Amino acid sequence: MLRRDFIMVQIEELGKVIAQIISFRNTSSAHRIPELIQDVHDTLDISRDFLMNTAPDDIRRFLDKEDSGGILRMEIAVKALMEESYLLPDQQRGMLLRAKELLEYIQQTDKTFSLERIALIKGIEDALKEI
16 A cells, blocks of 8 residues: 555656646746756656657566556656657657557556546647647
């Protein structure tokens, strides 16, 4: 039970960071976004390169951290990847395609169906049409 509580607290805190990143996107605080994304990466002990180049199953296993919270952590990592894509326009298409691939993997692997994930996938598809 303590492990599950720790997972939920960690996910909640990382979720707050992602919400902050999104709220900063088009404001004068946008300069803080790279630092916040790095905080997410540091907390999860991953990098953009890891997310871009590692098989989804391997990402999940790495993020499981002996407490089976890998899917939840992976979803946060994907959201950070999506936000980071806006900072790197020359890499945005590839990053969004990878984010979509990972979200589809999560949707198929997780036992919980998520309308939020479906909306994120649709949002990525719409963004890819504009690039």
